[in-house]
Amino acid sequence: MGKDLMDSLKVWKADDEAVLILRQLNESDTQRLIAFVKGLSVTARYFRFGQGDYDPGLDDALRVCRLDPEQGLHLIVVTPGDAGETVVGSARYVIQPDRSSCEFVVVVADKWNHHGIGHQxxxxxxxxxxxxxxxxxxGRVLGSNLDMLKFVKACGFEISDSHEGPWLKIARIDLQPLASASG
Incomplete structure (x- = not known):
């Protein structure tokens, strides 16, 4: 696959005919990523970052945009416009020290929820x-984030309480059945 884990773009249209493009995040997306996070509702920021007033700085955004492919993958969904691309969804996984597992996060802009972006x-x-x-x-999901719990369950993840208690859930999926089923 080369340096990029995702070698091609995926382009599709939303129900309202808006063009959506799924691609790998890169360093030129830093300001777009900051704008995306700042545009999330307080609730969405709380569910994603653990605090509703989270405000990403340039250093945080650059660190995320410079993710080494050996350490993980960060994907975004953008919609093109006259002022350039706007990020409407973001997802990544980070490879854990055991080198056999990874932790994921997914977040979709509030107004773009329930348009299939999270599933893509x-x-x-x-x-x-x-x-x-x-x-x-x-992935770790707050127990109060019922939409995310429903989403990951629909994606095939098993949900359990974390060792910290039922307020924090762990969503897990074994990737090997996916490998043997498709190949």
Whole structure:
């Protein structure tokens, strides 16, 4: 696959005919990523970052945009416009020290929820993680984030309480059945 884990773009149209492009994040997306996070609702920022007033700085955004492919993958969904691309969804996984598992995060802009963007991002993450030879993917989800819990369950993840208690859930999926089923 080369340096990029996702070698091609995926382009489709939303129900309202808006063009959506799924692609790998790169350093030129830094300001777009900052604008995306700042545009999330307080609730969405709380569910994603653990604090509703999270405000990403340039250093944080640059660190995220410079993710080494050996350490993980970060994908975004953008919609083109007269002023350039606007990020409407973001997902990534980070490979854990055991080198066989990864932790994922997915967030979609509030007004773009329930348009299939999360599923497109998750399907791409799962495929790339499997192709990278990873065996398991997991994510931490607040127990109060019912939409995300429903989403990951629909994507095939198993949900359990974390060792910290039922307020924090762990969503896990074994990537090996995906590998043997498709190949």
């Amino acid at each position: 991002l998750m399907n791409a993450l799962l495929s790339c993680a499997k192709n990278q030879g990873l065996q398991k993917m997991y």
